[in-house]
Amino acid sequence: MIETLLLPFEFNFMRYAFLIGLIVAIPTALLSCFLVVRGWSLMGDAISHAVFPGVVLAYVFNIPLIIGAFIAGIFCATATSYLSDNCRVKQDTVMGVVFSGMFATGLVLYTGIKIDAHLDHILFGNMLGVSIEDITITIFIATFVGSFLIMKWADLALQSFDPLQARASGLKVHILNLLLLASISLTVVATLKATGLILAIALLIAPGSIAFLITKQFRLMMPLALITTISAMMFGIYLSFWIDSAPAPTVIMVLTSIFVYALVQKNILIKG
DSSP states (O other), X not given: OHHHHTGGGGSHHHHXXXXXXXXXXXXXXXXXXXXXXXXXXXXXHHHHHHHHHHHXXXXXXXXXXXXXXXXXXXXXXXXXXXXXXXXXXXXXXXXXXXXXXXXXXXXXXXXXXXXXXXXXXXXXXXGGGOOHHHHHHHHHHHHHHHHHHHHTHHHHHHHHHOHHHHHHTTOOHHHHHHHHHHHHHHHHHHTTTTTHHHHHHHHHHHHHHHHHHHOSOHHHXXXXXXXXXXXXXXXXXXXXXXXXXXXXXXXXXXXXXXXXXXXXXXXXXXXX
């Protein structure tokens, strides 16, 4: 019985999948809390779609895909921030236009330029095909983003809940915004191999949303989101082995189920 339960851990590709899932869970869980309380959920969506043209161009010019993805993500984030600050259109509208335009540009490049390799793994992820190099890069990104969010969580929290007070306190709000946008871009890059661009947005929204439903204290949101994401990652990957499905969508299904359960329980408590 125990041998059967431990069967997935006998395969290298499954062990690598568990490892990269665990690593990716850290920055996505922490970052999702800030995105949810700031109302920046669409920003994660925008950047996750906008990196696609950068990936295609990186492949064409034979440079690492993550470099192209990061540059495109930073361009999308800074362009969205600039347009939001310098025009009458609301930020969510600007994000919708920018990310859809960049994603469409990526699709045009992908279909217009003759590319021998399929880039479907960029869109949908390939958690079972990760290499040691992919894991190493992901560890570096997760360490950088996680360290920044933990060290600056108080400043970021103040800026999220009370921007005017943050400015009055002498915080460099503009720099914090740019660093947070860079963290989103890096995190999206880190999830390329694990979940792909399409499902990355779920990891940037669901953990924070679940934690927000459970507690109203921000200092508790981050550990709750982290525990939830790690649990969903491990169980989703493990479940995918037995039901013969792709790990990434299975993980997202688990996260969605947890969100629905938390929402139902909250509504029951409110009505009770």
